[in-house]
Amino acid sequence: MNNLSKDSFCRAAVFGYLCGSKIHSKTTFMEKHLEYTTIGTCSKMIDVTVDGDTIRNVEFAGGCMGNTLGIGALVRGMNVDEAIARLEGIDCRGRGTSCPDQLACALREIKRMQ
Secondary structure: OOOOOHHHHHHHHHHHHHHHOOOEEEEEOOOEEEEEOOOOEEEEEEEEEEOOOOOEEEEEEEOOHHHHHHHHHHHHOEEHHHHHHHHHHOOOOOOOOOOOHHHHHHHHHHHHHH
16 A cells, blocks of 8 residues: 555545445534544544534444544634645655645545535
8 A cells, every 4th residue: 555645545545435335424504523434543433423514423333542543623613724734744654644644635625526
């Protein structure tokens, strides 16, 4: 996976969705909710809630518990675009992606939701 670009990971997640992986979404007036299946990380899923342009909640299923809880706490209340700019491109152990990077992919996906 080292040779895959950031967009490749995000596209792979979308491809996984089209091939049967579960990405569940729910949208209300301003609030958007997404259960995003990760690719290439120890965490298996990210549950994200955004209200307008503000991240309200992030929970990871799997991964390094302290790190993923920390990521969720740090981005809570942050602007979606700011979080994407800070998180995308972070690599974990030469995998070409990481839990923060996959969160950036999930946030990009939630921005595409109507």
